[in-house]
Amino acid sequence: MTESASQRRHIHFPPIPNGIDYLRDVIDRLAYESGQPSERDLKYAVLHLQAAAEVLLKARLHEEHWSLIIAKADSTNRKKFEAGDFDSASNAESIRRLVHVVGLEISDEDKTTLFDLAKTRNKLQHWGLTEEVNAVLKRAAKALDFLIRFLDQYLLPNIDAEAKEAVADDLDEIRSGLTRIKSYVNSRMNRLRKSDLKGHEEATIRCPDCQQFALIVDGATNRCLFCPRIWEDPLELASTYENAFDYFPAPGDPYEETLVDCPDCDTLTLVLEAETVAGKGAVPLCFNCASVQDDLEGCMRCGKLYRPTDEEVICSDCFVSLG
Numbered sequence: 001m002t003e004s005a006s007q008r009r010h011i012h013f014p015p016i017p018n019g020i021d022y023l024r025d026v027i028d029r030l031a032y033e034s035g036q037p038s039e040r041d042l043k044y045a046v047l048h049l050q051a052a053a054e055v056l057l058k059a060r061l062h063e064e065h066w067s068l069i070i071a072k073a074d075s076t077n078r079k080k081f082e083a084g085d086f087d088s089a090s091n092a093e094s095i096r097r098l099v100h101v102v103g104l105e106i107s108d109e110d111k112t113t114l115f116d117l118a119k120t121r122n123k124l125q126h127w128g129l130t131e132e133v134n135a136v137l138k139r140a141a142k143a144l145d146f147l148i149r150f151l152d153q154y155l156l157p158n159i160d161a162e163a164k165e166a167v168a169d170d171l172d173e174i175r176s177g178l179t180r181i182k183s184y185v186n187s188r189m190n191r192l193r194k195s196d197l198k199g200h201e202e203a204t205i206r207c208p209d210c211q212q213f214a215l216i217v218d219g220a221t222n223r224c225l226f227c228p229r230i231w232e233d234p235l236e237l238a239s240t241y242e243n244a245f246d247y248f249p250a251p252g253d254p255y256e257e258t259l260v261d262c263p264d265c266d267t268l269t270l271v272l273e274a275e276t277v278a279g280k281g282a283v284p285l286c287f288n289c290a291s292v293q294d295d296l297e298g299c300m301r302c303g304k305l306y307r308p309t310d311e312e313v314i315c316s317d318c319f320v321s322l323g
């Protein structure tokens with residue numbers, strides 16, 4: 001054993017190298033040159049990615065002040081903290097403190113990435129991981145991307161040269177591993193766009209699981225070709241889709257119903273603002289009928305959407321009830 005290796009065995013892992021060590025493990029499990037990661041690799045990659053996120057976010061909070069990583073600062077003291085006798089702040093609260101107390105900039109997209117990761121980890125702990133390899137890879141790439149930026153911007157500039165040297169090799173491996181994962185994701189998407197997704201642009205939406213524009217809404221299998229998850233229940237797909245991409249409604253935005261009953265199939269599957277590959281902006285797409293419903297009007301009397309046959313301004317229900 002070399003001297004440095006034997007020394008390292010005795011070092012108590014401080015937060016930054018500890019977080020980087022988790023990330024290195026994630027890369028070793030996911031960024032293969034060839035072949036696919038095993039189910040066990042996926043499981044530990046997700047767990048360790050989440051652990052890395054927690055450790056690294058808290059490392060920055062700790063730099064500001066140790067009390068910031070404690071859930072309730074009013075019921076603790078330095079002695080308890082040093083003894084490890086405290087509950088640490090939740091992930092969401094840590095992110096809030098980084099933004100509102102420390103003053104860092106974390107974009108909504110990055111917050112979404114972190115919440116998605118935490119959700120995947122929770123799912124894994126309670127139900128086991130059912131997601132496909134590609135969905136996990138895509139999510140892992142986004143989370144890794146954020147954590148490397150976070151390290152570069154907010155953590156590495158503040159550590160001394162010796163500590164930097166100690167993590168340099170791991171960081172190199174993590175960066176090149178991330179590039180491999182991203183290029184795998186990109187080349188797979190390019191292939192799909194030119195082959196199986198071709199001709200389905202009007203009904204291809206972003207998959208709530210892997211977040212790629214690769215889910216073809218056909219009302220039957222609703223299959224994402226990237227991850228490749230199947231959504232047999234259009235109701236579940238519609239509500240998941242509605243919730244997946246809207247964690248942060250703009251403050252003061254009036255609440256607007258964007259998932260409504262479809263007048264054709266009478267099911268709560270008409271997503272009024274679906275974004276498709278066709279690139280026409282947000283279109284009303286029924287996930288059950290699998291068709292774009294852009295010829296609907298709002299009933300003047302009850303507000304329900306209906307398809308006018310003549311130039312009537314109320315829906316047929318209201319027409320009947322008026323006699």
Ligand SMILES: [Zn+2]
Pocket residue numbers: 135207208209210211212214215224225226227228229
């Ligand atoms: Zn997918």
Ligand SMILES: [Zn+2]
Pocket residue numbers: 262263264265266267269270286287288289290
């Ligand atoms: Zn419908």
Ligand SMILES: [Zn+2]
Pocket residue numbers: 299300301302303304314315316317318319
């Ligand atoms: Zn009506």
